[in-house]
Amino acid sequence: MDMQVAKKKLGLKERYAVMTRGLDWVPSYQKMEDIYPYMSYEGIKIHDWDKWEDPFRLTMDAYWKYQAEKERKLYAVLDAFNQNNGHLNVTDARYINTVKLFVSGISPLEYVAHRGFAHAGRQFPGAGPRVACLMQSLDEIRHAQTQVHAVANYNKYYNGMHDFHHAHDRVWFLSVPKSFFDDAITAGPFEFMVSIGFSFEYVLTNLLFVPFVSGAAYNGDMGTMTFGFSAQSDEARHMTLGLEVIKFILEQDPDNLPIVQRWIDKWTWRGYRVLTLVAMMMDYMLPKRTMSWKEAWEIYFEENGGALFKDLARYGITMPKCAEQIALEKDHLSHQAWSTFYNYAAAANFHTWVPDEDEMAWLSAKYPDSYDKYYRPRMEYWREQAAKGNRFYNKTLPMLCQTCQIPMVFTEPGDPTKICYREVDYKESKYHFCSDHCKAIFEHEPEKYVQAWLPVHQIYQGNCFPEGTDPTVEGFDPLAAVLDYYHFESGRDNLDFEGSEDQKNFDAWRGMATKNV
Amino acid sequence: MHIDLRTVTIKPLRHTFDNIARRLGADKPATRYQEGTLDMQQTANFHYRPTWDPDHQIYDASRTAIKMADWYAFKDPRQFYYGAYTMARAKQQDTAEANFDFVENRNLADTLPADVRATVLELLVPLRHVAWGSNMNNASICAYSYGTAFSQPGIYQAMDQLGIAQYLTRVGLLLGGVESLEVAKTSWMEGDAWQGLRRYVEDCMVIKDPVELFVAQNVALDGLLYPLVYETIVDDVLSAKGGTPVAMLTQFMTDWFTETKRWTDATMKTAAAESDENKAILAKWVIQWRDRAAAALLPVARIALNERTDALVAEVVQQFDARLIKSGVPL
Numbered sequence: 076m077d078m079q080v081a082k083k084k085l086g087l088k089e090r091y092a093v094m095t096r097g098l099d100w101v102p103s104y105q106k107m108e109d110i111y112p113y114m115s116y117e118g119i120k121i122h123d124w125d126k127w128e129d130p131f132r133l134t135m136d137a138y139w140k141y142q143a144e145k146e147r148k149l150y151a152v153l154d155a156f157n158q159n160n161g162h163l164n165v166t167d168a169r170y171i172n173t174v175k176l177f178v179s180g181i182s183p184l185e186y187v188a189h190r191g192f193a194h195a196g197r198q199f200p201g202a203g204p205r206v207a208c209l210m211q212s213l214d215e216i217r218h219a220q221t222q223v224h225a226v227a228n229y230n231k232y233y234n235g236m237h238d239f240h241h242a243h244d245r246v247w248f249l250s251v252p253k254s255f256f257d258d259a260i261t262a263g264p265f266e267f268m269v270s271i272g273f274s275f276e277y278v279l280t281n282l283l284f285v286p287f288v289s290g291a292a293y294n295g296d297m298g299t300m301t302f303g304f305s306a307q308s309d310e311a312r313h314m315t316l317g318l319e320v321i322k323f324i325l326e327q328d329p330d331n332l333p334i335v336q337r338w339i340d341k342w343t344w345r346g347y348r349v350l351t352l353v354a355m356m357m358d359y360m361l362p363k364r365t366m367s368w369k370e371a372w373e374i375y376f377e378e379n380g381g382a383l384f385k386d387l388a389r390y391g392i393t394m395p396k397c398a399e400q401i402a403l404e405k406d407h408l409s410h411q412a413w414s415t416f417y418n419y420a421a422a423a424n425f426h427t428w429v430p431d432e433d434e435m436a437w438l439s440a441k442y443p444d445s446y447d448k449y450y451r452p453r454m455e456y457w458r459e460q461a462a463k464g465n466r467f468y469n470k471t472l473p474m475l476c477q478t479c480q481i482p483m484v485f486t487e488p489g490d491p492t493k494i495c496y497r498e499v500d501y502k503e504s505k506y507h508f509c510s511d512h513c514k515a516i517f518e519h520e521p522e523k524y525v526q527a528w529l530p531v532h533q534i535y536q537g538n539c540f541p542e543g544t545d546p547t548v549e550g551f552d553p554l555a556a557v558l559d560y561y562h563f564e565s566g567r568d569n570l571d572f573e574g575s576e577d578q579k580n581f582d583a584w585r586g587m588a589t590k591n592v
Numbered sequence: 593m594h595i596d597l598r599t600v601t602i603k604p605l606r607h608t609f610d611n612i613a614r615r616l617g618a619d620k621p622a623t624r625y626q627e628g629t630l631d632m633q634q635t636a637n638f639h640y641r642p643t644w645d646p647d648h649q650i651y652d653a654s655r656t657a658i659k660m661a662d663w664y665a666f667k668d669p670r671q672f673y674y675g676a677y678t679m680a681r682a683k684q685q686d687t688a689e690a691n692f693d694f695v696e697n698r699n700l701a702d703t704l705p706a707d708v709r710a711t712v713l714e715l716l717v718p719l720r721h722v723a724w725g726s727n728m729n730n731a732s733i734c735a736y737s738y739g740t741a742f743s744q745p746g747i748y749q750a751m752d753q754l755g756i757a758q759y760l761t762r763v764g765l766l767l768g769g770v771e772s773l774e775v776a777k778t779s780w781m782e783g784d785a786w787q788g789l790r791r792y793v794e795d796c797m798v799i800k801d802p803v804e805l806f807v808a809q810n811v812a813l814d815g816l817l818y819p820l821v822y823e824t825i826v827d828d829v830l831s832a833k834g835g836t837p838v839a840m841l842t843q844f845m846t847d848w849f850t851e852t853k854r855w856t857d858a859t860m861k862t863a864a865a866e867s868d869e870n871k872a873i874l875a876k877w878v879i880q881w882r883d884r885a886a887a888a889l890l891p892v893a894r895i896a897l898n899e900r901t902d903a904l905v906a907e908v909v910q911q912f913d914a915r916l917i918k919s920g921v922p923l
Contacts, residue, residue, distance in 0.1 A: 085770060093765070093773055094758045098724035100781060104794040113644040135755035136685045143682030146675040160600060186632050190651070190735060193747055197731035206754065209731055213747050217674040220628035227627055231604035238610040244636040257639040260650055528637045562610065580605075588600045 091132035096125070099202035111200045117263035120328035124201030127323050130315035133210065142217070145305050149221060152301040157228045163588050166294040166362040168581035169572055171233050172425035173360045174226055174299065177287055179239040179424060180252045180352060182222040187256040189215035191267055198264045204323075207316050208268075214309040221305065225298040232584070233577050235424040235569075238562040242424055245539065246561050247472075247530035248352075248416075250480045254527060255349050259342075261523070266338050268320045274342035277317035278383065280310060281375040282350055286357050289365045325390040332391045337519070343395040344512040348479035351412045358409035358438065359430060367441035368409045372401070397512045403488045406445035410438075414453065415484045418469035421554065424563055426572035429458040449491050466571055470554055472531045477506040477524055478513035485509050501525065615664065628673035630664055632740040653738040656803040657873050658863055663739025666862050669854045677748050680851075681755070684844055691840040692762065700837040701767050708835040709767055715895045716842070717764040717776035718786055719821065722813075723757035725793035726750075729809040737802035745855055749810065752852070756845055763841050785895060788888035803863065804877050810856050812881035815915065816889055818849035820908045825896045857919050864920040874921050882912065 085093065102110055114121075155161070165171065189212050196208030230236045243249050259270040275283075288303025290296075324331050354368035366374075376398070384394040413427070420427040430438065435454065438446045460467055473482035487495045497508040501521050508514040517524045533539050537546060540556040558565050567576050606613070608622040611631040616622065638649050648655055653663065660666075672680070695701060704712075727750045734746030764772045780786050792813065799805040822845045831839050839846075864871045886909050894901045913923050 085765070089770075093770065094761055097761070097773060097777075098720055098757050100721060100777065102794045102797070103781075104791040105798050110794070110797045116644070134758050135681075135751055136689065136758065138751075139678055139681040139685050139755070143678040146678055150675055158599065160602060183634060186740075187634070189747070190633070190743070193731050193735040193743075193750075197728060197735055205728070205731075209727070209747070209750060209754070212731075212734070213674070213751055216744065216747060219632060220624075220673050220675070223627050223632075224624055227608070230609055231606055232602065234605070236609075237606060240609075240611050240631045240634075244634055250637075250639070253634070253637075254639040257650060261640040261642045261644075263644055523640050523643070526640045528639050533637075584602050587602065 087132060091129060091134065094134050095129070095206045096202035107200065111198055113198050113264055114200060117265050118334055119265045119324060119331050121201075121324070122327055124199075124203070126326065127201050127203040128319060129203050130207060130319040131312050133312075138210065141308075145308075146217075146221075149301055149305040150224075153225055153228070153298055156225075156298045156301075160584070160588060161297050162229055162232055163581070163585050164295040164297065168233075168577050169360065169426070169428065170294045170296065170362050171229060171577060171581075172235070172427075172572070173287070173290060173294075173356055174229050174296070175233075175235040175239075175425040176352060176356060176360070177299070178222060178226040178230075178236050179242050179246070180249055181283070181287070182219055182226070183240065183243040184252055184256045185215050185219035185222065187260055188271060189213075189219060191256075191260040191271060194260070195264045195267055204320070207319075211272075211313055211316060214306075214313070217309070218302075218306055221302040225302045228298060232580065234564070234567045234575075235426075235577075237568075239424075241562050245530075246424065247419075247422065247475075247534075248481075250528065250530050251352070252349050254480050255345055258345065258523075265324065268317075269324075269335060269338040270342040270345070272313070272317035273321045274339060274346050275317075276310070276313045277321075278343060278376070278380055279346045279350065280314065281379065282371055283353055284310060285375075286353050286365065286371060290356065290361045293363045293365050294361055321387070321392075322390070325387075325392070329391075336392060339392065340395040340397065340512075341516050341519075344397040344510075344516070345479065347397065347401055348481060348509075348513070351408060351481060354409035355412035355416065358441070359413040359434075364437065369405045369441060372405050377402070400488045400510065400512065404485070406442055407449070407486060407491050410442070410446065410450040411484050411486065414450070415473075415482055417457065418467070419473075419482075420571060421468040421470065421565075421569050422558065422561075422563075424561075424568050426570065426575050426577065428572040429454050429461065445491065461571070461573070466573075468570070472534060474507055475529050475531050476509035476513050477527055477529070478508060478516050480527065480529060481509060483507065483509050623671065625668070625671035625673050625676065629668075629740050629744060633738070633743065651738055655736050655738065656801045658803040658866075658870050660739075660863070660866055660870075664741045665866070666739070666741040666859055668741070668745050669858045670851065672745060672748055672855075681752070684847060687847075688759065688844045691843055692766070695837045695840055696766065703834075704767070704837060705834050708830050708833050708838065711830065711896045712835070712838055713764065713768045713772050713776065714779070715821070715825070715892065716760055716838075717768070717772055718780040718783075719817075720757040720760035720764070720773075721777070721780045722789060722793055722817070723753045723760065725796065726753040726809055726814070727757065729793075729796050729799075729805055732797075732799075733802045733806050733809075736800075737806075742802075742859070745859075746806075749852065752848060756848070759842070759844055763838075766841070785891040788890075789892055792884055792888045806856075806859070807874065807877040808881040808885075810852075811860060811916070812878060813885045814849070815853070815856070815912050816882070816885050816905075816908055818845065819911060820889060820893055820905065822846045822849065824904055824908065825893070829896055853915070857915065860916065860919040860921055871920065871922055875923060878916055878921055879923060882909070 192208045192212035192215060196205050196212055199205050199208065226236060243253060259267050262270060288300060291299035291303060321335065324335055357364065357368045357371065384392065416423055417427045435451055439451065457467060475482055483494060483496060485495050487493045495510060497511060497514040499506045499514060499517060506517060508517065534557055539560045540546065541559045544556050546553065555565065563569055572578055607619050608627065612622045612626055613619040615630055633651055642648065642650060730746045730750035730753060734743045734750060737743045737746060761773065764776060780790060796805060796808050799808060822842055826842050827839050827846065860874065864874055886905060890901060890905055893905055897904055917923055
């Protein structure tokens, strides 16, 4: 062989191709269907994996270099934040409840995403999507860990997040985000990619990730803000992957269209229901608001999402039908959610409160068609009652929707005075739903959704008490037993913000840090 | 000398999360490795069974025959969480990049003796496919094993192996151009010397037990391949023939193996120490996969070692056995 021949120079695209798909081969000692056993049962048809367009071209050397640089900066900020009592710089102590909601509701999902993308990144027969998924799997463990590390400092000083892993697997409202991700990772690999890669990362990320990070930035939480900004370029990669997945699947075979459309419909709705928690966070929990839930929905879904679905129309994809109902709910969602948590504050790991006069004025201005008419009177009444020493805590357990697992508190589309109930009879049992969309999701896959671990059912069945509890003894307090099972410290982790240990400590500590007394 | 900078001190309510305190036995400050690892994986009240594996929960310890009272008994001695991992690799990447630059800028590739160059192209370049197989197998380990302490290093190992496959690709491009990659792929697919190894790698891809896969891939195959190829062939045999630039191009792999075997050894030690039953299963797997790996590597090693092959492979196997026995696996 003549070694002096000038070597062919590769372009970037070709170079990336030899660095990834060039490594792959068609096996002959084992069958394709044994190596990639989950590729056919969802009904998606892929004819040519080589048609996959790599959404980003990052080799491992470059990945390590960029990511390490970001990590160095992030941890330098976190260290400074910890050393300098950064937690005392937040707008007011109510803000910290957002952090509690985030670490117990959202951070564990980053971890599931990590495992889910490892699974998808193993199972696709195409080398291109496998590499992209594995890189996302690696990013997702980054997000889970940096969030835990950022929140670790808050946990040292404030209540409600001291056992968040334990809580995530058990607490009634945390089954909403948990069941969402459990639903995605137990679906087939293609549906997982549409649910998380596309619907969640691409369509809804601006309504989840962005509000939390912007909220942190607006409220002086440098730790959370920094991990958020540090994750931004990762998220951008994930979004391009999500979009490429959809386009690739749709371009491969026309039979894929109805399947993908159904998944988009389902996951937009599933995702939106999880965003209920974000909606109330934006409108009620951030002392300094970034924008209202309604505005966020209009900008990020109706405008941006509208443009996206217009773009996807050439594949035959249409705007999910549930968007119509979501538009009807946008004046109500956050208020109904906050009211629910205000009711159940004895059983939550964060504090609730009635908005103050200025905040009510903000809500009236942002929700001129609904707040004063339906929600302000209710909140003013609660405020009056609390002032008289009658802070109301609801101790009766609510009925949950079998699909989204949110208490059945949402109203009929178009009639905010009437609770929406739907039901289905299936194999001698009755199942309840908050909406037509949750009902339709159940009806398509009843065998999946009958398995749901519904917290309220489980409590009533006696499965949510500490081991050895005897519910038949006189004076048995079921709520106290459930809180024990959750590892909540009643009186510290739960109840109203007013009078809480968090409130007192924050005031005292801020005084120590700013005054000489 | 000591200077006393003052900060406002507030007594914290607690030093770490409760789950960590329970494991440490006291509420004391935890490391970032501990906070980023312990109990990260969900353990209870899963909502649905995987449609792709209805016999198991989403995370299910019964996917493996190995039994552990506590899957967080495993500890990565490198204490790798994402930040520590990427920073360690970025540093190695800096060295690797400097090495590639050094070899390229001085045209050291052109000074390689022809037989060394031929050996590198014939032996090292097809190994990029082996590393790619390991990428897939470690993705499996990460996805289907139980407990973050065990699963987390799986994703790091998977991406390391992708990195190694890419370094080997660059070695091929540097020494033989893009054609060398095609030649190497043909050897991998059709060459007699490679079929045992390819069969081994493909057989690993259908192993369902994540700990067995860990043994087959990370313990047995890599435990023989890296000492044989990078420590014995590249660093000794080829260097002695004027192939030192090759050792520079593969320094990442040599350093990487020295580092990662601390993790594989610690993992084997913990699993074996758990019970006699585990010991017996691990020993069975190690022996079975070691023998297959050694046999598959013989014809590959022969490319560089010729008549010394049997002796050197035997030596590597002997060292491997000593390593495993030290980890408490009865061979």
